[in-house]
Amino acid sequence: MAAPSFVIDVDYEQPAAGAGAACDTRHAWARVPPEPSQDERIALKERIRRLLRERNAVMVSHFYVHPDLQDLAEETGGIVSDSLEMARFGRDHAAQTLVVSGVRFMGETAKILSPEKRVLMPDLDANCSLDLGCPVDEFSAFCDRHPDRTVVVYANTSAAVKARADWLVTSSCALDVVSALHAQGRKILWGPDRHLGDYIQRQTGADMVSWNGACIVHDEFKSLELELLKKAHPAAKVLVHPESPADVIALADAVGSTSAILNAAQRMDASEFIVATDTGMLHKLRTLNPDKTFIEAPTAGNGATCKSCAHCPWMAMNGLVELANALETGAGEIHVDPALGLRARVPIDRMLAFTAGLKNGQPPGSLIAGIGAA
Numbered sequence: 001m002a003a004p005s006f007v008i009d010v011d012y013e014q015p016a017a018g019a020g021a022a023c024d025t026r027h028a029w030a031r032v033p034p035e036p037s038q039d040e041r042i043a044l045k046e047r048i049r050r051l052l053r054e055r056n057a058v059m060v061s062h063f064y065v066h067p068d069l070q071d072l073a074e075e076t077g078g079i080v081s082d083s084l085e086m087a088r089f090g091r092d093h094a095a096q097t098l099v100v101s102g103v104r105f106m107g108e109t110a111k112i113l114s115p116e117k118r119v120l121m122p123d124l125d126a127n128c129s130l131d132l133g134c135p136v137d138e139f140s141a142f143c144d145r146h147p148d149r150t151v152v153v154y155a156n157t158s159a160a161v162k163a164r165a166d167w168l169v170t171s172s173c174a175l176d177v178v179s180a181l182h183a184q185g186r187k188i189l190w191g192p193d194r195h196l197g198d199y200i201q202r203q204t205g206a207d208m209v210s211w212n213g214a215c216i217v218h219d220e221f222k223s224l225e226l227e228l229l230k231k232a233h234p235a236a237k238v239l240v241h242p243e244s245p246a247d248v249i250a251l252a253d254a255v256g257s258t259s260a261i262l263n264a265a266q267r268m269d270a271s272e273f274i275v276a277t278d279t280g281m282l283h284k285l286r287t288l289n290p291d292k293t294f295i296e297a298p299t300a301g302n303g304a305t306c307k308s309c310a311h312c313p314w315m316a317m318n319g320l321v322e323l324a325n326a327l328e329t330g331a332g333e334i335h336v337d338p339a340l341g342l343r344a345r346v347p348i349d350r351m352l353a354f355t356a357g358l359k360n361g362q363p364p365g366s367l368i369a370g371i372g373a374a
Contacts, residue, residue, distance in 0.1 A: 031123070031125070031317055032313070032316045032317060033317065033318075033319030033320075033321060033322060036319075036320060036321065040320075041068065041320065044320040044321065044324055045068070045072055045320065047324050048072060048076075048320065048323055048324050048327065049072075049075075049076055051324065051327035051328060052076050052099070052327065055097050055327055056095055056096045056097060057095055057096075057097035057098070057099055057120075057327060058076070058077060058078045058090075058093050058095035058097070058098060058099070059072060059073035059076055059078035059079075059099045059101065060073065060078055060079055060081075060086050060089055060090050060098055060099065060100050060101070060102075060106075060110065061073040061078065061079070061080045061081075061100075061101040061102065061318075062080070062081070062082070062083065062086065062101065062102035062103075062106065062280075062315065063080060063081070063082065063258045063262075063278075063280060063281050063283075063284055064102070064258075064278040064280035064281065064311075064312055064315040065101045065102060065280060065315050065318045066280075066316070066318060066319065066320075067280075067283040068320055069101040069122075069318055069319075069320070069323065070283060070284065072320075073101065078099075080284065081259070082170060082171070082172055082257050082258040082259045083102075083106055083109070083155045083156075083170050084155070084170040084172050084173060084257075084259075084351075084355065085259070086100070086102070086106055086109075086110070087109050087110065087113060087155075087348065087352065088352060090110040090113060090114055090117075090119075091110075091113040091114055091352075095117075096116075096117055096118065097117065097118040097119075097120060097327075098110050098114065098117055098118070098119045098120070099120045099121070099122075099323065099326065099327065100119060100120070100121050100334075101121070101122060101318045101323065102121075102126070102315065102318070103126045103127055103128045103131075103156075103312070103314050103315060104121070104124060104125075104126055104127050104128065104131065104334075105128055105131050105155065105156055105157060105158060105159075106155075107119050107120075107121045107124075107334040108158065108159045108334060108336055108344075109155065109159075109162075109348065110334070111334045111335070111336045111341065112159060112162070112336055112341045112344050112345050112348060113345065113348060115336070115338060115341055118330075118333060119333065119334040120326040120327065120330070120331075120332050120333055120334070121318075121326065121332045121333075121334060122317070122318045122319060122322035122323040122325075122326055122332060123317045123318065123319075123322050123332060124332050124334070125314075125317065126314040126315065126317040126318060127314050128156050128215075128312075128314060129213070129214070129215055129216040130154065130156035130157065130192050130193055130213050130214070130215055131156055131157055131158055131161075131192075133192060133213040133214075134157055134158070134161055134191055134192035134211060134213055136158060136160035136161050136164065139161055139164060139191060139192070139211060140164050142189070142191075142211060143164060143189060146189050146209060148187060149186075149187045149188060149189035149209065150166045150167065150181055150186045150187065150188055150189065151164065151165045151166045151167070151189045151191075152165065152166065152167045152168075152169055152174075152177065152178060152181070152188055152189065152190050152191075153165040153167070153168055153169075153190075153191050153192070153347070154168075154169060154170070154171075154174070154190075154191065154192060154193055154196065155168060155169065155170045156192070156193065156215070157191070157192060159336050159337075159340055159341065159344045160340060160344075161191070161192075162344035162347055162348065163340050163343035163344040165347045166347060166350075167181070167347050167350055167351065168347040168348050168350070168351045169351060170257065170351070171196060171241065171242055171243065171256070171257035171258075171260075172256070172257035172258075172259050172260060172355075173351060173354065173355050173358075174196065174200055174242075175200055175203055175204065176354070176355075176358060176364055177351065177354060178190075178200050178204050178206050178208075179203075179204045179206075179364065180354075180364035180365055180367065180368045181206070181368060182204050182205065182206035182207075183364070183365055183368075184365065184368055186206075187206075187207040187208075188206050188207065188208040188209075189208075189209055189210075190208050190209070190210045190211065191210065191211030191213065192211040192212075192213030193213055193214060193215060193243050194210050194211070194212050194213060194214055195214060195215075195218065195219065195242065195243050195244060195245055195246065195249075196242050196243050197210035197211075198210070198246055199242040199246070199249060199255070200242075202246075214243075215243045215312075216312070216313075217243075217277075217278050217310060217311065217312050218241055218243035218244045218245075218276070218277065218278075219243075219244075219245065220299040220310065221240075221244045221245065221248045221276045221297050221298070221299055221310075222248070222298055222299065223245070223247035223248050223250070223251060225298035226238070226248060226251050226274070226276070226297055226298055227251065228298075229274055229295070229297070229298055230251065230274065233272055233274065233295065235270065235271070235272055236270065236272040236273055236274050236295065237253040237254065237264075237268050237270040237272070237273050237274070238251055238252045238253050238254075238273070238274045238276065238297070239252065239253065239254050239256075239261045239264055239265060239273055239274070239275050239276065239277070240252035240254070240255050240276040240277070240297075241255075241256070241257070241258070241261065241276060241277040241278075242255050242256065242257075244276050244277075248276055248297070252276070253268070254268065258277065258281055261275065261277060261281065261285075262281075262284060262285065262288065265285050265288070265289055265292065265294070266288060266289060270292075271291070271292050271293065272292065272293045272294075272295070273285075273292065273293070273294050273295065274295045274296075274297050275294050275295065275296060275297060276297035277297075277310075278310060278311055278312055278315065279296055279310045279311045280311060280312070280315055282294050282296070296310055297310070353367070354367045354368070
């Protein structure tokens with residue numbers, strides 16, 4: 001019998017309402033699986049490998065989950081990536097079962113793109129503060145108050161919110177999409193992460209109104225303590241995810257998605273980096289750059305609550321025991337209403353077509369015009 005999971009309570013302050021919309025997730029919780037012994041880890045990994053073969057399944061893991069799940073995905077022909085590449089990989093892979101190690105919106109996106117496939121997750125309660133803080137009824141009402149705006153939503157949202165959107169974006173393509181829309185004179189309604197929305201607005205100059213949500217991980221980074229850490233490590237470069245507050249972003253040497261942070265760490269001429277994103281990212285950074293040093297950006301200090309301590313409590317719910325059980329029993333299967341899935345797929349397909357076109361060298365404006373908007 002598996003050892004009982006621990007329960008972590010994550011209380012955090014509700015942001016002040018802005019533009020008539022507010023995140024309402026005052027309380028979040030997560031079950032963190034106990035760490036298996038070395039012998040248990042070996043046995044669980046072998047069991048999972050066998051089940052993946054038997055179930056014609058492939059693993060899709062996010063950079064923020066436990067290193068065991070990242071390594072196992074790559075060892076078995078799956079992928080470790082950001083949410084954009086997770087979506088592409090799951091759609092295009094021949095496996096009939098996708099095992100998504102991450103948070104619920106990632107599993108829903110996989111199911112929307114591959115409705116004929118079975119999509120499993122280690123724990124269906126692994127959620128996201130951005131998703132929880134953007135209920136579809138309230139977000140739809142917000143959209144209805146701004147009918148002249150193109151609705152652009154972040155991937156960290158429910159299937160129902162995606163179905164209400166014109167465009168979906170991830171942090172790796174949000175700037176490109178909004179820049180292209182702005183160039184065509186479109187006014188933007190953005191949701192749900194206010195920090196990412198503010199960053200995009202500053203970079204593009206787009207006319208944007210934003211939903212008032214935040215990631216409980218990135219919202220905790222502190223600029224004052226980051227400045228002190230920079231003084232202690234003057235040669236270090238600072239890598240920041242754009243879901244972070246503006247005063248933290250202002251201290252960055254590179255700002256970008258998880259994939260962009262990985263690329264910057266490999267590309268930049270530095271041996272030491274301070275990283276302001278989920279600490280789950282450090283495993284891949286250190287694996288790809290064994291000769292470099294990576295330091296966690298501070299979440300402590302004046303005004304800090306350390307509600308997440310730089311690691312998503314929901315990402316931490318993904319464990320080997322839960323993954324093996326999902327494959328063995330079918331527990332943790334994602335279901336999306338087919339009609340809702342068809343509507344939600346429209347903005348997702350637009351994003352994938354747009355990013356594929358950019359990769360092939362097509363100008364952004366032609367992609368917007370060619371793909372259209374609702």
